[in-house]
Amino acid sequence: MDKKTFRFTSTSVNYFFESGISHLKEVVDAKNAIILTDENVFAAHTKKFKNWNTIVLKPGEEYKIQGTVDSVIEQLIEMGADRQTTLIGIGGGVITDLAGYIASIYMRGISFGFIPTTLLSLVDASIGGKNGIDVGVYKNLVGAIKQPAFILQDLQFLNTLPEAEWQNGFAEIIKHACIKDAPMFRQLESHDLNFYIKNKREASSLIRRNVLIKTKVVMQDEFEKGDRKLLNFGHTLGHALENQYELSHGQSISIGMTYASELSRMLIGFKNAEKVPKVLEQYGLPTYALYDKDKVINVLKMDKKKEKDAINFILLEKIGKAVIEKIAIDQLYSTL
C-alpha cells in the first residue's frame, strides 16, 4: 500500500493512496469496526461489505440531519460499539461528514476512518477533519473539527460514478486551482470533463495533486484561524443557495465562485474574472442562477464566517492567489 502519514496540529492521519478497499482489513480489525455507508454505495458494491458490520443509510444531503445521527447512535448502542470501535465512513461527503461527526460525539469521541467514493469526497470532504450536519437551510451549522485516523482511497469506486458527480468534484478542484495553483488552472483550461473521465491515469494524478493542496492548507491551519478560510472561496453564497434551491454542492459553489470572481473584479481589481466561469462551464457546471435576494441574504446572516454585520469573504487577487476581505452585509446585498 502507498501509505503516507500527515502531521496535523491535533493528531496524525494515515493516507493510503489508491489502495483498494480489500486492504481495509490490514488497517483496522474487522471485529472492532463498524462501516457507515448509503444504499447507493452498498447496492453497487455489496460484495465489498461482506464480513463487515455495516449500517446502511438512505442517500442524499437531506439525510445529513440530527434525525440520522440519533438513529445511527441507537444502532451503535445495539451493536455494542465502545471506545475500541472504529467507525468507517464509506461514501461521498454526506457519509464522511456524518461518520466523522457521530464518531466525534459518541462516547465523547471514538476513532474513525474514511473511504471516499466520490470525486468530491476524494479531493475535499474526506480531508481536513471538518464534519457536521445541516439544521434546516443552514449547512453544517452543527459539527466539529476532528481528524480521521486514516483515509483509504479506492479509485475503483469512480468506475460507477455518475457524470453529475464528476462535475460536483471538479467544482472543488477548480476552487483549489483558483486559490492556490495557477499552473493547475491552466491545465484544467486545456482539458474538459470528458478528458478526465476517460483518462484514469490523468484523473488519478489530478486527484493526488488536489489531496495534497488541501492537506497542506489544513496542516498549516487546522482550526481555521487564517489560511484555511481561503478554502471557503465560492462557499459563502454557495451554501446560502444550496439547501434553498436543491442545487448540488458543486453547482452551488460554482455559482458562488462566479459571483466571488465578479466581486473580486469590482472590489480589488481582479483581472481574469471571466476565466473562472469559462473553465467551470467546461466541466459542466452552472455559473448563474435566479434566486431570491432576500432569502439568500437571510441565510448569509447566519454564515459561520460572519462577524456581526460583516462577512469574511474570499476574493481572488489573481488566479492562484486568494485573499480574505471583510465585506458588510449591506454592501453584499447591493451587489447580489
Next chain:
Amino acid sequence: MDKKTFRFTSTSVNYFFESGISHLKEVVDAKNAIILTDENVFAAHTKKFKNWNTIVLKPGEEYKIQGTVDSVIEQLIEMGADRQTTLIGIGGGVITDLAGYIASIYMRGISFGFIPTTLLSLVDASIGGKNGIDVGVYKNLVGAIKQPAFILQDLQFLNTLPEAEWQNGFAEIIKHACIKDAPMFRQLESHDLNFYIKNKREASSLIRRNVLIKTKVVMQDEFEKGDRKLLNFGHTLGHALENQYELSHGQSISIGMTYASELSRMLIGFKNAEKVPKVLEQYGLPTYALYDKDKVINVLKMDKKKEKDAINFILLEKIGKAVIEKIAIDQLYSTL
C-alpha cells in the same frame, strides 16, 4: 477578582474564585453573550440576569437530552448567535454539561464559560471540560471533551442551595478524598454535613481544595489516557444505577463508592473498606440499594470505560490512593 489561569493540553482556562456574578460583564461582552440557565436558578436570582440574553430551560437530569440540544440550537439561530458569541452556563451539572456540549458543536465550536451554582458543579462538573447528554439510560453517552474559556465562582448561590444538593456535592468531595487526599478524608471524618453548611468559610476553603485536586488531575491527563480515569471511582456502578432508579448523581456514586470499596477489599486487600460508607453516611448519603442485577449489568456493558468483555474499574489501595484494575464483566456480575 481572584483570577488564576490554568494551562491544559488543549487550551488555557481562567478561574475567577469567589468573584460574584456581578463581575461577569468584565469577563465577557454582554452584547456577544448568551446565558443558558434553568427555571430554578432563574426564579431564585432573576435580578442577576437583567440585561443579559438568557435561555431558560426546564430543570433536571431528564432534560439532559438531544431534544433540549435541538431546542437551544434553534433559539441560538433565532438570537443570531455566531462564532463571536460566548455561551455561558449558569447552573448545576446538567446546565454546564448542556452548555459545554452545545457550544462544542454549534458552528463547529464557539467560546463558552460557566458559573456553577451547586456544590457539585463547583467542585466537579464545571471543571475539566467533559460535557454531554444522556441517551436513554446511558449517562453522557454523547458528548465531547472541550475546556471552557472561564469558570466564575459566586458562592452566594450556595445560600439558596437545598440540603439534598449539599449531599450531592459531598459525594464528589469524598471521592476526591478517597482517591487523592488522605488528610482531607480525615478532615471530612471529623466533621459532618451541617458543619459545612453552617461554616461558609470552611466550605469555601474546602471547595477551593477540591477545585484544585480535580484541576491538577485533568491538567496532567486531559483526554483520560491514564490518571484522569481515577476520577471515575464509584461512577461505574453509580452511572448504571442513576438513570434506572431515579437516584441523584451523589446518591448513585455513593452507592458505587461503597461497592467499589468492598470490591477493593476483596480483590486487592484494601484495609479501610468500612471507613468509606461511614463518612458517606455522615454527609447524608445512602450506601446500599436494592437493584436488579441483570438490568445493571446490561447498562455496565455499555459503560464508556468498557473494553470488550472487561471494565476498567477504579479500586482503592488505601485511603488517598486509587488504582485502575481491569475486571471481567462476568466476575463483576458474581460480586454484585
